Amino acid sequence: MSKNINVALIGNPNTGKSSVFNHLTGLNQKTGNYPGITVEKRQGVCKLPRGVKATVLDLPGTYSLNASSLDENVVIELLLNKNDKDYPDVAVVVSDVENLKRNLLLFTQIKDLNIPTILVINMSDRMRRKGIRIDTERLAQMLHTKVALISARKNEGVQQLKEYIATYKNISTEPCLSIEQIDPEYFGSLSQTFPKQSLYKLWMVITQDVNFARVERKKMEVEGATHIRTTSFLKRLQQKETIKRYQFINSVLKECYIKDLRQATDLRGRLDRVLTHRVWGFVIFFVILLSIFQALYDWSSIPMDFIDVQFAHFSDWAKTNIPSWLAPNLIAEGIIPGLGGIVIFVPQIAMLFLFISILEETGYMSRVVFIMDRLMRRFGLSGKSVIPLISGTACAIPAIMATRNIENWKERLVTILVTPFTTCSARLPVYLILIGLIIPNERILGANAQGLVLMIFYMLGFAMALLAAFVLHKIMPQNNPSYFVVEMPNYRIPLLKNVVLTIVEKTKSFVLEAGKVILAISILLWVLASNGPGKTFQNASAEVAKTVLVSDAEFDQKLSAYKLEHSYLGIVGKGIEPIIRPLGYDWKIGIAIVSSFAAREVFVGTLATIYNVGDAEEETIKNRMAAERFPDGSPVFTLASGLSLMVFYAFAMQCMSTLAIVRKETNSWCWPSVQLVVMTAVAYLGALLTFQYFSA
């Protein structure tokens, strides 16, 4: 008989909880959001021995159940609500060998909620090197639980863990600490008022403002008014609880945990002395960033060119081979170039996430937070803002979600507001195609000139983010003192499985999410470009025939151009041309900009659609753009107009999804509106200055 049980994976950050999750569920996982909030929810299915099937929920990392952020709050809210459909039958607390003491704090708290709790001690492969020995049997006995010593890295002990999960019913739910001993008077009177409730759960409800069983909570507020004391009283009790728990943990570890310091190697110390050095730390960080951008450019050009050419061939093939009742023009000129515009960025996005996940997995990111904090504070940001700003180079949406662990609201708000200035992967296609067009493929001091310009634009994004933060910092009122506590994890070699899963998942979500928008807009654009109002559009052939022409080919070309100019799309583009002409753009670019306000990555697809309709002779988008001329014969894409266009895309707020997430995270329409207006104004001015400067 098969039965389904709920398993919750809980643990401190940096314990390899995600690796354990990946081992349990493999590719059978899906990510989503918790209802109403944007905390990422990772769930997967795991087959256990004895025909048991488990739904595994990977909860956000937390140091204790005293939640101080939205992410952490998810954990306590779930554990207090028995009616939640995800309420765990068994909790698995993942700890790591070296920080077992601190990890056990969370373990004892969860155990005291009367949930069967298994302790996983991960990274057993590090034990010998660190001179650690653990008596797991004695530990299990003292904690009244099962202890699985595993190494997610070497895939050791996972089978044993599965066995423990399947037989969770044998695990005692006896608490580690009796909460009464913290303050007998207070807890005594509390249990008199609510004789039927678990005292520790009550205490959790009082100290965290959770909305579990709302009715019950209201009742308690009325009857228990005498028990709700000042926050300082509660905080003192929390500290007392923490001390008591550590006393208990110390007494346990004294018997079963031996660390022989003479055997420990000091790799961490040696690496830290270099990586957090006040000079070398910065030099290394800069070199790492530079290498990443060079690699992004150099390594991805081959697969990208390949994809570009393949889609061009595919489009030609479709035009001649698709039966006419299937609308071959829509497929060949609208849908295929639109799809090509998405697929072409897969190599680069995958590579960017490769680097970001490696920096995270190795533990290097925390060192960056450490060396950058003081510098960032000058701009009203926190060292923790560095991670959102760097993640912003992938996508602003997860980056804005990553601001949650910034404790101070002002620092967090400023980070949210300026993150969209960083160069997200959606800007990359725009930059790549324009750089390829206007910057020669030469080497300057051994570095690729195109790669250098790309890096300059990444720097420009960061610089603008910092400048905007500085301005906001000066005009916004100061609030409470900021707390800043960052764990500095051990250095680790990244786990291939985690890196690959991150890349696959993020790339997939880009292709699917952005892809939908791009495809829809491509089709809409094609329709608008192939239809036009009234007689001027319908009589196109006759109008073009009036002009003197040499060949049939020239006639076809002139006809397409005429049609585009008089289509609905052409009319919109022409309408805004006076506004964008000072920036060096023609009405075709105008169309691309207008359509980009839904999502930037639409730019290239739009140009592909527009130029394909306008001129079917050339093979690839880039060649088509290079051949584009103003009516007076001068090229449209010059150094000045290309740079101006890049500056516009660098600063403008052209992403509906980002606006939506900012609205959600700040809980107001005010901030996203400010972003939209201010960023677009900055973009226009920046592009104007750039064009005027370079064309002078």
Add this chain to the structure above:
Amino acid sequence: MTLADLEIGDSAIIDSFDVELLPMKLIEMGCLPGNEVGLLQLAPYRDPLYLDIAGAHLAIRRETAARIFIRKKSE
């Protein structure tokens, strides 16, 4: 003396602090009276501080460190 007075390589014992002025997270990570604390690194401008508190490695800002009173190790 407070934590902010330490130099790189120094270590001491946490003596006392006002629990209301410290983030709970710090206390949970082992910042409790009686525990040993060592200063491992300082970022530029001597802020933040990279500490080893009873085996836990973490970074805090100088303003927070200045609220934690310490005493010399008795040996």
